[in-house]
Amino acid sequence: MVAKATFGQKGAVLPALLMAVLGNFWFAYNAWMLIDVCYTVFGGSAVARCLILVNICWLGILAYKYMVGLGRAVVPVVIFLAAYFLVRLIIPAGRGAVDSVASNARPFIVAFSTAFGTFVVSGTMTGDIVRFCKGTKDTIIVTIFAFFVGNSGSLILGVLASAAVPGIDQYFGMALFLGGIPLIICAGISQWSTASSCLYNAVSGYTNIFKNVTWKKGGCDRRRGRFSGSGQRIYL
Numbered sequence: 001m002v003a004k005a006t007f008g009q010k011g012a013v014l015p016a017l018l019m020a021v022l023g024n025f026w027f028a029y030n031a032w033m034l035i036d037v038c039y040t041v042f043g044g045s046a047v048a049r050c051l052i053l054v055n056i057c058w059l060g061i062l063a064y065k066y067m068v069g070l071g072r073a074v075v076p077v078v079i080f081l082a083a084y085f086l087v088r089l090i091i092p093a094g095r096g097a098v099d100s101v102a103s104n105a106r107p108f109i110v111a112f113s114t115a116f117g118t119f120v121v122s123g124t125m126t127g128d129i130v131r132f133c134k135g136t137k138d139t140i141i142v143t144i145f146a147f148f149v150g151n152s153g154s155l156i157l158g159v160l161a162s163a164a165v166p167g168i169d170q171y172f173g174m175a176l177f178l179g180g181i182p183l184i185i186c187a188g189i190s191q192w193s194t195a196s197s198c199l200y201n202a203v204s205g206y207t208n209i210f211k212n213v214t215w216k217k218g219g220c221d222r223r224r225g226r227f228s229g230s231g232q233r234i235y236l
Helices: 002-011 014-040 046-062 064-094 108-123 136-164 173-209
Strands: none
Touching: 002 014, 002 046, 014 046, 064 173, 136 173
Protein backbone atom coordinates (compact mmCIF):
# COMPACT_ATOMS: atom_id res chain seq x y z
CA MET A 1 0.00 0.00 0.00
CA VAL A 2 2.88 2.37 0.79
CA ALA A 3 4.56 1.51 -2.51
CA LYS A 4 1.32 2.13 -4.42
CA ALA A 5 0.80 5.49 -2.73
CA THR A 6 4.38 6.47 -3.57
CA PHE A 7 4.94 5.05 -7.05
CA GLY A 8 1.45 4.36 -8.39
CA GLN A 9 -0.21 1.06 -9.27
CA LYS A 10 2.30 -0.02 -11.92
CA GLY A 11 5.31 1.55 -10.26
CA ALA A 12 4.62 -0.38 -7.05
CA VAL A 13 5.26 -3.72 -8.76
CA LEU A 14 9.06 -3.38 -8.78
CA PRO A 15 9.57 -2.51 -5.07
CA ALA A 16 6.98 -5.13 -4.06
CA LEU A 17 8.77 -7.76 -6.15
CA LEU A 18 12.13 -6.72 -4.68
CA MET A 19 10.78 -7.14 -1.15
CA ALA A 20 9.25 -10.51 -2.01
CA VAL A 21 12.47 -11.88 -3.50
CA LEU A 22 14.44 -10.53 -0.54
CA GLY A 23 12.04 -12.38 1.75
CA ASN A 24 12.72 -15.59 -0.18
CA PHE A 25 16.47 -15.17 0.22
CA TRP A 26 16.14 -14.55 3.95
CA PHE A 27 13.91 -17.61 4.26
CA ALA A 28 16.62 -19.70 2.62
CA TYR A 29 19.35 -18.08 4.72
CA ASN A 30 17.60 -18.92 7.98
CA ALA A 31 17.19 -22.53 6.91
CA TRP A 32 20.86 -22.69 5.91
CA MET A 33 21.94 -21.17 9.24
CA LEU A 34 20.20 -23.93 11.18
CA ILE A 35 21.87 -26.55 8.98
CA ASP A 36 25.26 -24.96 9.54
CA VAL A 37 24.68 -25.09 13.30
CA CYS A 38 23.87 -28.81 13.11
CA TYR A 39 26.91 -29.43 10.91
CA THR A 40 29.16 -27.50 13.31
CA VAL A 41 27.96 -29.57 16.26
CA PHE A 42 27.58 -33.02 14.70
CA GLY A 43 29.53 -32.87 11.44
CA GLY A 44 28.25 -34.72 8.36
CA SER A 45 28.46 -34.78 4.59
CA ALA A 46 27.44 -32.04 2.17
CA VAL A 47 24.70 -34.28 0.72
CA ALA A 48 23.17 -34.83 4.15
CA ARG A 49 23.24 -31.08 4.77
CA CYS A 50 21.39 -30.41 1.50
CA LEU A 51 18.73 -33.04 2.26
CA ILE A 52 18.15 -31.67 5.75
CA LEU A 53 17.99 -28.13 4.33
CA VAL A 54 15.23 -29.08 1.90
CA ASN A 55 13.22 -30.75 4.67
CA ILE A 56 13.62 -27.78 6.99
CA CYS A 57 12.33 -25.49 4.22
CA TRP A 58 9.22 -27.68 3.96
CA LEU A 59 8.80 -27.62 7.74
CA GLY A 60 8.96 -23.83 7.67
CA ILE A 61 6.19 -23.75 5.06
CA LEU A 62 3.92 -26.33 6.68
CA ALA A 63 4.34 -24.91 10.18
CA TYR A 64 3.50 -21.30 9.36
CA LYS A 65 0.39 -21.51 11.53
CA TYR A 66 2.66 -22.02 14.54
CA MET A 67 4.56 -18.79 13.89
CA VAL A 68 2.89 -16.82 16.68
CA GLY A 69 3.64 -19.58 19.18
CA LEU A 70 7.22 -19.78 17.96
CA GLY A 71 7.47 -16.04 18.41
CA ARG A 72 6.60 -16.43 22.07
CA ALA A 73 9.15 -19.23 22.42
CA VAL A 74 11.85 -16.91 21.10
CA VAL A 75 11.62 -14.71 24.21
CA PRO A 76 13.17 -17.25 26.63
CA VAL A 77 15.71 -18.13 23.92
CA VAL A 78 16.85 -14.50 23.71
CA ILE A 79 17.01 -14.28 27.50
CA PHE A 80 19.13 -17.44 27.62
CA LEU A 81 21.51 -16.15 24.96
CA ALA A 82 21.87 -12.80 26.71
CA ALA A 83 22.64 -14.58 29.99
CA TYR A 84 25.17 -16.83 28.24
CA PHE A 85 26.98 -13.88 26.71
CA LEU A 86 27.09 -12.00 29.99
CA VAL A 87 27.97 -14.85 32.37
CA ARG A 88 30.38 -16.87 30.22
CA LEU A 89 31.99 -14.24 28.02
CA ILE A 90 31.53 -10.60 28.94
CA ILE A 91 31.62 -10.51 32.76
CA PRO A 92 34.66 -12.85 33.11
CA ALA A 93 36.57 -10.62 30.68
CA GLY A 94 36.04 -7.55 32.83
CA ARG A 95 37.42 -4.43 31.18
CA GLY A 96 38.69 -6.60 28.36
CA ALA A 97 35.22 -6.50 26.88
CA VAL A 98 35.73 -2.76 26.37
CA ASP A 99 39.50 -2.27 26.13
CA SER A 100 40.59 -5.25 24.03
CA VAL A 101 41.83 -4.91 20.48
CA ALA A 102 40.12 -6.88 17.73
CA SER A 103 42.14 -9.80 16.40
CA ASN A 104 40.94 -9.07 12.86
CA ALA A 105 40.58 -5.33 12.61
CA ARG A 106 38.08 -3.90 10.13
CA PRO A 107 37.61 -0.32 8.92
CA PHE A 108 35.03 1.68 10.81
CA ILE A 109 32.88 2.09 7.70
CA VAL A 110 32.64 -1.72 7.38
CA ALA A 111 31.45 -2.09 10.97
CA PHE A 112 29.04 0.81 10.55
CA SER A 113 27.65 -0.60 7.30
CA THR A 114 27.18 -4.03 8.86
CA ALA A 115 25.32 -2.65 11.89
CA PHE A 116 23.26 -0.23 9.81
CA GLY A 117 22.50 -2.95 7.29
CA THR A 118 20.86 -5.08 9.98
CA PHE A 119 18.39 -2.29 10.63
CA VAL A 120 17.74 -1.83 6.91
CA VAL A 121 17.06 -5.54 6.44
CA SER A 122 14.99 -5.67 9.60
CA GLY A 123 13.00 -2.74 8.29
CA THR A 124 11.70 -4.96 5.51
CA MET A 125 10.03 -7.06 8.22
CA THR A 126 8.28 -4.17 9.96
CA GLY A 127 4.92 -4.91 8.33
CA ASP A 128 5.11 -8.51 9.51
CA ILE A 129 6.16 -7.57 13.03
CA VAL A 130 3.35 -5.09 13.61
CA ARG A 131 0.51 -6.76 11.70
CA PHE A 132 -1.14 -8.08 14.87
CA CYS A 133 -1.15 -4.64 16.54
CA LYS A 134 -4.54 -3.18 17.36
CA GLY A 135 -3.73 0.46 16.72
CA THR A 136 -1.15 3.16 16.06
CA LYS A 137 0.05 3.27 19.67
CA ASP A 138 0.65 -0.48 19.80
CA THR A 139 2.45 -0.35 16.45
CA ILE A 140 4.86 2.35 17.62
CA ILE A 141 5.60 0.53 20.90
CA VAL A 142 6.23 -2.79 19.14
CA THR A 143 8.50 -1.13 16.56
CA ILE A 144 10.55 0.59 19.26
CA PHE A 145 11.03 -2.62 21.22
CA ALA A 146 11.73 -4.74 18.14
CA PHE A 147 14.39 -2.51 16.63
CA PHE A 148 15.78 -0.06 19.15
CA VAL A 149 15.58 -2.29 22.22
CA GLY A 150 15.77 -5.82 20.83
CA ASN A 151 17.98 -5.32 17.80
CA SER A 152 20.31 -2.77 19.40
CA GLY A 153 20.61 -4.85 22.57
CA SER A 154 21.59 -7.91 20.59
CA LEU A 155 24.15 -5.98 18.56
CA ILE A 156 25.73 -4.51 21.70
CA LEU A 157 25.97 -7.91 23.37
CA GLY A 158 27.54 -9.36 20.24
CA VAL A 159 30.11 -6.56 20.08
CA LEU A 160 31.04 -6.91 23.75
CA ALA A 161 31.29 -10.71 23.50
CA SER A 162 33.49 -10.46 20.40
CA ALA A 163 35.74 -7.97 22.17
CA ALA A 164 35.83 -10.04 25.35
CA VAL A 165 37.07 -13.13 23.49
CA PRO A 166 38.96 -12.00 20.37
CA GLY A 167 39.01 -14.61 17.62
CA ILE A 168 36.00 -16.50 18.97
CA ASP A 169 34.02 -18.52 16.42
CA GLN A 170 30.83 -17.24 14.80
CA TYR A 171 28.67 -19.09 17.35
CA PHE A 172 30.53 -17.61 20.32
CA GLY A 173 31.75 -20.96 21.62
CA MET A 174 28.24 -22.36 22.07
CA ALA A 175 29.02 -25.38 19.88
CA LEU A 176 31.14 -26.67 22.78
CA PHE A 177 28.69 -25.65 25.53
CA LEU A 178 26.77 -28.68 26.86
CA GLY A 179 27.48 -30.62 23.71
CA GLY A 180 26.05 -27.91 21.50
CA ILE A 181 22.47 -28.95 22.29
CA PRO A 182 21.44 -25.50 23.66
CA LEU A 183 22.82 -23.92 20.50
CA ILE A 184 20.76 -26.22 18.28
CA ILE A 185 17.59 -25.56 20.30
CA CYS A 186 18.13 -21.80 20.23
CA ALA A 187 18.92 -21.81 16.53
CA GLY A 188 15.95 -24.05 15.74
CA ILE A 189 13.40 -21.88 17.53
CA SER A 190 14.77 -18.51 16.48
CA GLN A 191 15.61 -19.38 12.88
CA TRP A 192 12.35 -21.27 12.34
CA SER A 193 10.24 -18.38 13.59
CA THR A 194 12.20 -15.88 11.51
CA ALA A 195 11.96 -18.07 8.41
CA SER A 196 8.18 -18.17 8.80
CA SER A 197 8.10 -14.38 8.94
CA CYS A 198 10.17 -14.20 5.77
CA LEU A 199 7.76 -16.62 4.10
CA TYR A 200 4.82 -14.40 5.03
CA ASN A 201 6.53 -11.33 3.56
CA ALA A 202 7.44 -13.11 0.34
CA VAL A 203 3.94 -14.53 -0.21
CA SER A 204 2.40 -11.15 0.59
CA GLY A 205 4.37 -9.59 -2.24
CA TYR A 206 3.66 -12.32 -4.77
CA THR A 207 -0.09 -12.34 -4.11
CA ASN A 208 -0.20 -8.62 -4.81
CA ILE A 209 1.94 -8.76 -7.95
CA PHE A 210 0.64 -11.93 -9.61
CA LYS A 211 -3.12 -12.34 -9.52
CA ASN A 212 -2.92 -16.10 -10.06
CA VAL A 213 -0.76 -16.55 -6.94
CA THR A 214 -2.95 -17.11 -3.88
CA TRP A 215 -2.30 -17.46 -0.19
CA LYS A 216 -3.32 -21.11 -0.51
CA LYS A 217 -0.45 -21.71 -2.94
CA GLY A 218 2.03 -19.70 -0.91
CA GLY A 219 1.43 -21.05 2.58
CA CYS A 220 -1.10 -23.80 3.05
CA ASP A 221 -2.44 -25.82 5.97
CA ARG A 222 -2.50 -29.25 4.34
CA ARG A 223 -5.15 -30.59 6.69
CA ARG A 224 -7.65 -27.88 5.88
CA GLY A 225 -6.51 -26.97 2.40
CA ARG A 226 -6.41 -23.26 3.07
CA PHE A 227 -3.93 -20.62 4.11
CA SER A 228 -3.39 -20.79 7.83
CA GLY A 229 -2.15 -17.24 8.37
CA SER A 230 -4.09 -14.03 8.83
CA GLY A 231 -2.87 -12.31 5.67
CA GLN A 232 -5.25 -10.97 3.05
CA ARG A 233 -4.59 -9.97 -0.53
CA ILE A 234 -4.27 -6.19 -0.88
CA TYR A 235 -4.50 -5.52 -4.59
CA LEU A 236 -2.04 -3.03 -6.01
